[in-house]
Amino acid sequence: MAASSKLMHKVFKDASQFLKVGCRLQAQNVICRHASHFTYFKDEPLKEFGDTSKTNMFQAINSAMDIALDTDSSAVVFGEDVAFGGVFRCSMGLQEKHGKDRVFNSPLCEQGIVAFGIGLSVAGSTAISEIQFADYIFPAFDQIVNEAAKFRYRSGNLSNCGSLTIRAPCSAVGHGGLYHSQSPEAYFAHTPGLKIVIPRGPYKAKGLLLSCIRDKDPCLFFEPKILYRTAEEEVPVNDYTLPLGKADIVKAGSDITLVGWGTQVHVLLEVAKLAEEQFNVSCEVIDIVSILPWDKNTVCESVKKTGRVMIAHEAPLTNGFGAEIAATIQEECFLYLESPVKRVTGFDTPFPLIFEPFYIPSKWRCLQAVKETVHY
Amino acid sequence: MFSSIQLTRNIAHLSPRTKKNGRLQLQKFLQSHGFASEASFETKPYKLHKLESGPSTHVSVTKEDALVIYRQMNTIRRIETAAGNLYKEKIVRGFCHLYSGQEACAVGMRSAMRKQDSIISAYRVHGWTYLMGVPVLGVLAELTGRKSGCARGKGGSMHMYCKNFYGGNGIVGAQGPLGTGVAFASQYKEEGGVCFTLYGDGAANQGQLFEAYNIAKLMNIPVIYVCENNGYGMGTSAERSSASTNYYTRGDYIPGIWVDGMDVLAVREAAKFAIEYATSGKGPLILETVTYRYSGHSMSDPGTSYRTRDEVQVVRQTRDPITSFKEKIINTELATPDELKAIDAEIKKEVDAANKTAKEDTEITMEEIAGDVYSNTLEPTIRNITPWNPLTHKRVGPALNLK
Numbered sequence: 060m061a062a063s064s065k066l067m068h069k070v071f072k073d074a075s076q077f078l079k080v081g082c083r084l085q086a087q088n089v090i091c092r093h094a095s096h097f098t099y100f101k102d103e104p105l106k107e108f109g110d111t112s113k114t115n116m117f118q119a120i121n122s123a124m125d126i127a128l129d130t131d132s133s134a135v136v137f138g139e140d141v142a143f144g145g146v147f148r149c150s151m152g153l154q155e156k157h158g159k160d161r162v163f164n165s166p167l168c169e170q171g172i173v174a175f176g177i178g179l180s181v182a183g184s185t186a187i188s189e190i191q192f193a194d195y196i197f198p199a200f201d202q203i204v205n206e207a208a209k210f211r212y213r214s215g216n217l218s219n220c221g222s223l224t225i226r227a228p229c230s231a232v233g234h235g236g237l238y239h240s241q242s243p244e245a246y247f248a249h250t251p252g253l254k255i256v257i258p259r260g261p262y263k264a265k266g267l268l269l270s271c272i273r274d275k276d277p278c279l280f281f282e283p284k285i286l287y288r289t290a291e292e293e294v295p296v297n298d299y300t301l302p303l304g305k306a307d308i309v310k311a312g313s314d315i316t317l318v319g320w321g322t323q324v325h326v327l328l329e330v331a332k333l334a335e336e337q338f339n340v341s342c343e344v345i346d347i348v349s350i351l352p353w354d355k356n357t358v359c360e361s362v363k364k365t366g367r368v369m370i371a372h373e374a375p376l377t378n379g380f381g382a383e384i385a386a387t388i389q390e391e392c393f394l395y396l397e398s399p400v401k402r403v404t405g406f407d408t409p410f411p412l413i414f415e416p417f418y419i420p421s422k423w424r425c426l427q428a429v430k431e432t433v434h435y
Numbered sequence: 436m437f438s439s440i441q442l443t444r445n446i447a448h449l450s451p452r453t454k455k456n457g458r459l460q461l462q463k464f465l466q467s468h469g470f471a472s473e474a475s476f477e478t479k480p481y482k483l484h485k486l487e488s489g490p491s492t493h494v495s496v497t498k499e500d501a502l503v504i505y506r507q508m509n510t511i512r513r514i515e516t517a518a519g520n521l522y523k524e525k526i527v528r529g530f531c532h533l534y535s536g537q538e539a540c541a542v543g544m545r546s547a548m549r550k551q552d553s554i555i556s557a558y559r560v561h562g563w564t565y566l567m568g569v570p571v572l573g574v575l576a577e578l579t580g581r582k583s584g585c586a587r588g589k590g591g592s593m594h595m596y597c598k599n600f601y602g603g604n605g606i607v608g609a610q611g612p613l614g615t616g617v618a619f620a621s622q623y624k625e626e627g628g629v630c631f632t633l634y635g636d637g638a639a640n641q642g643q644l645f646e647a648y649n650i651a652k653l654m655n656i657p658v659i660y661v662c663e664n665n666g667y668g669m670g671t672s673a674e675r676s677s678a679s680t681n682y683y684t685r686g687d688y689i690p691g692i693w694v695d696g697m698d699v700l701a702v703r704e705a706a707k708f709a710i711e712y713a714t715s716g717k718g719p720l721i722l723e724t725v726t727y728r729y730s731g732h733s734m735s736d737p738g739t740s741y742r743t744r745d746e747v748q749v750v751r752q753t754r755d756p757i758t759s760f761k762e763k764i765i766n767t768e769l770a771t772p773d774e775l776k777a778i779d780a781e782i783k784k785e786v787d788a789a790n791k792t793a794k795e796d797t798e799i800t801m802e803e804i805a806g807d808v809y810s811n812t813l814e815p816t817i818r819n820i821t822p823w824n825p826l827t828h829k830r831v832g833p834a835l836n837l838k
Binding site: 139140142143144146164166167168170171191194195197198233234235236237238239375376377406407408409411412413414417418 | 528529530580588589590591592593594605606607608637638640641642643668669670671675676677735736740741798799801804805808817818826
C-alpha cells in the first residue's frame with residue numbers, strides 16, 4: 060500500500076497533524092486500533108438489564124441466538140456452515156447445545172435458504188437464517204422482496220412470514236475486495252414490508268437481534284463484519300431487547316448533526332472529537348440503528364436544533380440510504396437549514412480491492428465535509 | 436548417446452512429414468536403448484449416465500505431452516504455495532482460494548482443449564489463469580494487487596481473465612448460466628467451440644445451475660458442465676449437503692460421466708470425449724471430476740474443523756495427482772528422475788522470480804478507481820463526495836474478449 064499511503068499524505072496536507080490528534084484520543088473507553096479505519100467506542104448497557112460480561116460482537120450474536128433457541132421451542136438456526144459455527148463463529152456451540160434438528164447447515168443456495176425460512180415462518184416457526192456474506196444475498200433478492208415482504212399484505216393479513224430473520228455480515232473489513240465488502244441495505248430499503256437493522260456493536264447487536272427474531276415482520280439484520288472481533292464491551296448476559304425503528308443520539312452536540320449506522324458511527328464519533336478539537340465545532344452524532352423503518356423524528360429534531368447535517372455511509376452515493384434521509388430533511392427542516400445536507404459515502408464504483416482506504420467515508424473525508432458544511 | 440530431449444529438439448524444425456518419420460525413428464531408437472516415447476495406462480473405470488459408451492479407459496501419452504503435463508501441474512502447485520505464503524505475509528488482500536490437490540482436473544481439461552474452446556470457472560482459478568496463457572507474474576501480481584497483474588490488480592485472487600477464459604466469478608454457482616451463454620455464442624457464430632463450465636460440489640446445489648441445464652439441453656448448446664467434486668462445499672461435506680452425490684447424473688436428461696479427477700490422463704480422455712460429443716450436435720454433457728483440495732476453502736478456513744488431518748494426509752500419500760503421474764512416467768521410462776528434477780528447478784526459478792516481482796511491483800494509480808465502470812460514460816465524472824478533485828470516468832484498455 061506504499062503508493063496509496065503516499066497519495067493519502069499528499070491529498071491531506073494536514074494528515075500528519077490529524078494523526079497526532081487521532082492518537083491522543085486513546086481515552087478511557089477508546090481502543091486505538093491502527094489496523095482498522097476507525098476507533099471503536101464502547102456502549103454502556105442499561106443497568107436494568109442486569110449482570111454483564113466482556114463480550115465481542117460475534118459472542119453477543121451467539122448469545123442472542125442461544126437465548127432465542129432456549130426461549131422459543133419453534134426457533135431454528137440454519138445457513139451455510141452454521142452447524143460448526145459459521146465462518147465468523149457466530150453460531151459456535153449452538154448445534155451441540157440445541158441439537159442437529161434445530162441448528163443445521165444448508166446447501167450453498169441463498170435463494171433456497173431464504174425461501175426455506177419464509178416457508179418455515181409461514182407455518183409458524185421462528186426462522187433465523189444466515190446468508191454467509193451480505194454480498195451473496197442477491198440470489199435471494201426475489202424471495203426477500205417479492206415473497207417475504209409482501210406475504211402479509213397480499214393475503215390481507217391471513218398469512219405472514221413475520222418470524223423470519225435473515226442475518227448477513229456486511230460492509231468493509233479492510234481487505235474484502237469486491238464481494239466481501241458491500242453494504243446492500245439501500246436495495247432492501249426500497250421494499251415496504253421489510254425491517255432492516257444494522258448494529259454498531261455487541262451490546263446493540265444482542266438486544267436488536269433478539270428484537271428482530273421476536274418481531275412479527277421479516278427482518279434483515281446486517282452485521283458489520285469488521286466489528287465481530289474488534290468491538291468488545293460489557294454486554295448483559297441475560298435476555299433483553301432493544302427497540303427497532305429508534306435512533307440513538309450517541310453523542311449530543313449543537314453545531315452539526317452527523318448521521319450514520321454500523322461501523323460508520325464510530326468513524327463519526329471520532330470525527331466529532333476531531334472537529335471539536337480542531338475547529339471548535341460541536342457535533343451531535345446519531346446512529347439511526349434501523350434503516351427501515353428509520354427514525355425520522357430523532358434525526359429531524361436534531362437537525363432543527365443544529366441547522367446542519369452530514370450523512371455518511373459506505374455504500375455508493377447514488378440511491379444510497381443517505382439520499383432518503385437527505386430528502387426527508389430538506390422537506391421537514393427546510394427553514395432550519397444553514398447549509399445544504401452533506402453526504403459522504405463510497406464512490407459510485409464497484410467496491411474496490413486495493414483502493415478501499417480511499418473508497419470508504421473515512422474520518423478525514425468526513426472531517427473535511429464537516430468543515431465545509433460549517434463554513435458554508 | 437543422445438539424450439531424448441536433444442533428439443526431440445533436433446527434429447523440431449523439420450517439415451511435418453519428415454518430422455513424423457523422424458519421430459518414428461526416434462521412437463525406435465529410444466525403444467532400442469531402453470527409453471520410451473509413448474506409454475499407455477489403464478484409468479479407473481468411468482461411470483456413465485445416459486450414455487451407451489464412454490471415453491476409453493486405455494489412455495496413452497507421448498513423452499512430449501507428459502513433460503508438458505508434468506510441468507503444468509507442478510507450476511500450479513508451486514504458484515499456489517507462493518500464493519498461500521503471500522497471503523500469510525499479508526501481501527495478498529481480499530480472499531484467496533487454493534487449487535492444490537486439484538491440478539489434474541485443470542491440466543487434463545486444458546490438454547484436451549482446442550483453440551476455439553473456452554472455459555469459465557468460480558474463484559479457485561489461479562491455476563487456470565496460468566494454463567490459459569497468463570504468465571506466472573500475471574497471476575501472482577494480480578493476487579498482490581499490483582499493476583503487472585492480469586487485471587491490473589483490480590480483481591485480485593478471484594477475478595482473473597484472459598482470452599477464452601471468462602474468469603474468475605465470486606458468487607457461488609453464478610458462472611453456470613454464464614458458461615451456457617458463452618457456449619451458445621460459439622454455436623451461434625458457428626465457431627465449433629465448447630465452453631467448459633466449472634463449478635464445485637457446493638455450487639451444484641444452486642438453483643441457477645438447473646435453469647442452465649434446462650436451456651442447454653433444450654437448445655442442445657455445446658456446453659460441458661464440469662463438477663469438480665473436491666468433497667467439501669466450503670465446510671460442509673458433499674454427503675451432508677447433497678441429496679445425491681452422483682453429480683454426473685444430476686442433469687437428469689443431460690448425459691454425464693464420472694471421472695477420477697486425480698488422474699490427469701483420465702480427465703484428458705474424458706474431456707476429449709466430451710468435446711467430441713458436444714460438438715457433434717448432441718448438446719451438453721456433465722463431467723464429474725472427483726478430486727480433493729488440500730487447503731481449506733479459503734485462507735481464512737484452516738480446513739481442519741470439518742475433516743481430519745489424517746484424511747488430508749492419506750489423500751496426499753495415496754492419491755496425489757502429481758506424485759502418481761510422476762511415478763507413472765518414471766516407471767514407464769517416459770522420463771528420468773533427473774529430467775523431472777531439471778523441470779522442477781526451472782519452475783522454482785520462474786515462480787520465485789515472479790513472486791519477487793509481484794511483491795516489488797507498484798499499484799495502479801488512484802485515477803483508476805474510476806476506470807472501466809462503464810464502457811460509454813454519459814457523465815464525465817464519478818458521482819462522489821471528495822475533498823479533492825473529482826474522479827474522471829475513464830477507459831483503461833480495450834476489452835480482451837472483444838479483440
